[in-house]
Each structure stands twice: as structure tokens, then as C-alpha cells.
Amino acid sequence: MSSSQNLPISDPPSSATGNTTTWSSTISATPALRAFVSRLTESTRRAFTRRRPWYELIDRTAFSKPESLTDATSRIRKNYNYFRVNYIALLSVVLAFSLLSHPFSLLTIVSLAGAWLLLYIFRAPDQPVVIGGRTFSDREILGILVTLTVFVVFLTSVGSLLMSATLIGVGIICVHGAFRDPEDLFLDDQDVAGAGLFSSFSGAATSAAVADVMARV
Numbered sequence: 001m002s003s004s005q006n007l008p009i010s011d012p013p014s015s016a017t018g019n020t021t022t023w024s025s026t027i028s029a030t031p032a033l034r035a036f037v038s039r040l041t042e043s044t045r046r047a048f049t050r051r052r053p054w055y056e057l058i059d060r061t062a063f064s065k066p067e068s069l070t071d072a073t074s075r076i077r078k079n080y081n082y083f084r085v086n087y088i089a090l091l092s093v094v095l096a097f098s099l100l101s102h103p104f105s106l107l108t109i110v111s112l113a114g115a116w117l118l119l120y121i122f123r124a125p126d127q128p129v130v131i132g133g134r135t136f137s138d139r140e141i142l143g144i145l146v147t148l149t150v151f152v153v154f155l156t157s158v159g160s161l162l163m164s165a166t167l168i169g170v171g172i173i174c175v176h177g178a179f180r181d182p183e184d185l186f187l188d189d190q191d192v193a194g195a196g197l198f199s200s201f202s203g204a205a206t207s208a209a210v211a212d213v214m215a216r217v
Contacts, residue, residue, distance in 0.1 A: 076177035091169035098165035
């Protein structure tokens with residue numbers, strides 16, 4: 001009789017310990033996550049200050065048929081260097097529209113990204129992940145997340161949706177770049193040297209996140 005009374009008493013502490021550990025892990029990750037989001041937002045804002053006026057992108061008087069494939073390739077390169085922020089914004093809109101039109105895929109991507117951020121990237125190393133009373137190491141968590149990512153991207157409709165949306169966006173950009181005559185555009189040497197929207201994102205936040213991931217592997 002006494003042993004039967006001990007069983008229900010011993011189980012709740014184990015469950016409570018797991019819940020407490022999980023919540024403390026999430027809470028400890030919040031400051032790092034908040035700092036990363038803040039720096040990423042600021043970097044994005046600075047990057048988008050280099051956005052070109054949209055009326056230049058859709059100026060109908062500047063469109064003409066390229067003389068050859070070489071001319072089209074040269075136009076695409078020059079237009080990308082000038083309109084790179086606009087192009088990446090356009091590609092992001094295409095991806096966002098595709099995901100919004102498929103709520104299940106959007107929920108899957110958000111859940112997968114949240115799992116990476118909370119369970120691995122921004123989780124304090126001294127806070128183990130406890131699920132069902134079992135403690136998972138960093139390598140086990142990494143293996144689970146990598147396997148789950150491969151499954152979602154390559155074995156579900158989410159991967160094909162992202163691929164098709166990316167191809168559509170890149171196709172739109174290439175067509176615009178090939179037919180938009182760049183002769184009236186003036187690109188500073190400084191802009192060419194700093195080409196790439198995400199060059200501003202190589203700050204402390206991204207570096208810290210990458211260093212943390214490499215340290216855990």
C-alpha cells in the first residue's frame with residue numbers, strides 16, 4: 001500500500017523538473033534572441049536605405065530588347081548591382097505570397113525556424129533539453145533538427161513550394177534585368193565594392209550565433 005502511494009508522488013516532480021528546465025531554457029534564450037532580432041532589424045533598416053526609387057525600376061521608357069545573349073547577361077549584372085535591394089525585396093515578396101497562400105507550409109517553416117532558434121542556436125549551453133524525462137545532448141538535438149530540416153525541405157511539399165517560388169522570383173528578376181537598359185543608371189564604386197544586401201548583416205549578432213553553433217558541433 002505504501003509503495004502504491006509513492007508512485008503518483010514520484011512522477012510529478014520528474015515532469016515538473018522537465019517543464020521547469022524547458023521553461024528556464026526558453027527564458028534564458030530570450031535576451032540573446034531579443035538582441036539578435038534588434039541588431040538584425042537595425043541592419044535590415046540600414047540595408048534598405050540603399051534601396052533605389054521604385055519608379056526607376058518600372059520606368060517604361062528605359063526598356064528595350066537586348067541585342068544578344070551577351071548583352072542580356074551584361075544588363076542583368078549591371079541592373080542587379082544597381083537594383084540589388086529592390087530585387088531581393090521583390091524576391092522576398094514572391095516567397096511571402098507563396099507561403100501566405102499555403103498556410104500549412106508557412107506554419108511548418110515558422111515552427112522549424114523557431115525550433116532551431118530556441119532549442120539550439122540561442123539556448124544556453126548549460127541548459128539541457130529535457131523531453132519526457134529524457135535529457136538530450138547538443139549533438140542529439142543538432143541531429144534531430146538537421147534530420148527534421150532535411151525531411152521538411154526535401155520530402156514534403158514545403159521544399160517544392162520554396163523552390164518554385166524562388167525560381168519564379170529569379171525569373172522575374174532576370175527578365176527585368178535583361179530588358180531594362182542600364183545606360184541611364186550610375187553606380188558608385190563604393191556600392192559595387194559593398195554589393196550584396198546582406199553585407200550589413202556580418203555584425204556581432206550573426207557572428208556570435210555562428211560561433212555558438214560551431215562551438216556546439
